Amino acid sequence: MWIYSGLFISAVSSATLLPGSSEVLLSGLAMTENVQLVVLWIVATLGNVLGSCINYWLGINLVRFENAKWFPVSSHQLSQARLHFARYGTYSLLFAWVPVIGDPLTLLAGVFKVPKRLFIPLVLVGKGLRYAVVIVLAVGVEQLF
Template identity: 90%
Template sequence: MWVYSGLFISAVSSATLLPGSSEVLLSGLAITENAQLVTLWAIATLGNVLGSCINYWLGINLLRFENAKWFPVSSQQLHQARLQFSRYGIYSLLFAWVPVIGDPLTLFAGVFRVPKRLFIPLVMAGKGLRYAAVIILAVGVEQLF
């Protein structure tokens, strides 16, 4: 049970603006907990999507502070980000798993009020496919040796 809890926490933190690397933990567990691959996939995916939902929530609440002196983004930068996000569309959320750009994507989805009924399935699809690939690669590489 502790193994699954650790994977879930790692997956949640990896999807937020906090540092984390759930892929490494998932790979190791996929090799050692071979019979539970679907469970590992589901826990990692759900945890990572929850982390993205935290970013989304932060994005929704971020604009309350837009006029504060300490706010880290100017109105011009926010406008540029809105243009970029609208140019690539909400389907860019399929790439919320990509390091460096994924976390800000989910944050901006909240800032720009992407409907949850679109946000969650898109993020879940991308992250679910990524974790499936991690498991397949880990098990495949392990079987080679």
Template identity: 50%
Template sequence: MTYLTLFLTALAAATLLPAYSEILVGGMVTQGYSLWWIWLWATTGNTTGSVINGVIGRQVDRFKHKRWFPVSEKQLDQARTRFNRYGQWSLLLGWLPIGGDALTLVGGIMRVPWLNFVVLVGIGKGLRYAFVIWVVLEASGLPGSP
């Protein structure tokens, strides 16, 4: 149940919902859970949340002309221009706490091929959780720290 909770928290953290999976990751590390499973479930959940953002992004063109749509055509064009500056490689930064969720949304708008999207976002998210685990191990002095 705890790994499922981690997966769901990491998934929510990758969407526009207010969730912080690092706190749960840190708690699980200090409680002696498997570092491999913590990393795997957090990375998988967070990457899945970003895929949801990408799916939503792919639907933007269907709704951009509706009165209730929260983003103007000008803002969409600006997002496309910024994304095109660095291309799909910018998805490696999808883990950033500020702008990362929007980046994965724009990746969907730009219709980055799914394999590239998942691999690039997954690498970034995996490195992020590896770093979080390392920091917790270092700070706590637990066995397994380098």
């Protein structure tokens, strides 16, 4: 059980703006004996989606301070980001798993108030597919069946 708890915590923190790499842990765990690959996949995916939801929540609450002097982004930069996000659409959240750009995407989704009914399924699909690929690469296709 500790294995799955550790993976969950790693996946949550990896999806936030904190540094982390749950793929390395997942790969190592997938190659060990006596683990259920489907459970690993579910735990990693749900943990990572929860981390993205934390970013989303931070984005919703952060925008309240956009007029404060300490706010790290100018109004102009925020407008530019809003235009880019609108241009590439909400469906860019399918790429929330991509290193470097994924975490800010989920934060921006909160800032721009993407409906949760779109946010969660898009992030879930993208991150679920990514972790499935990580497991397949770690154990090989022939060992899955």
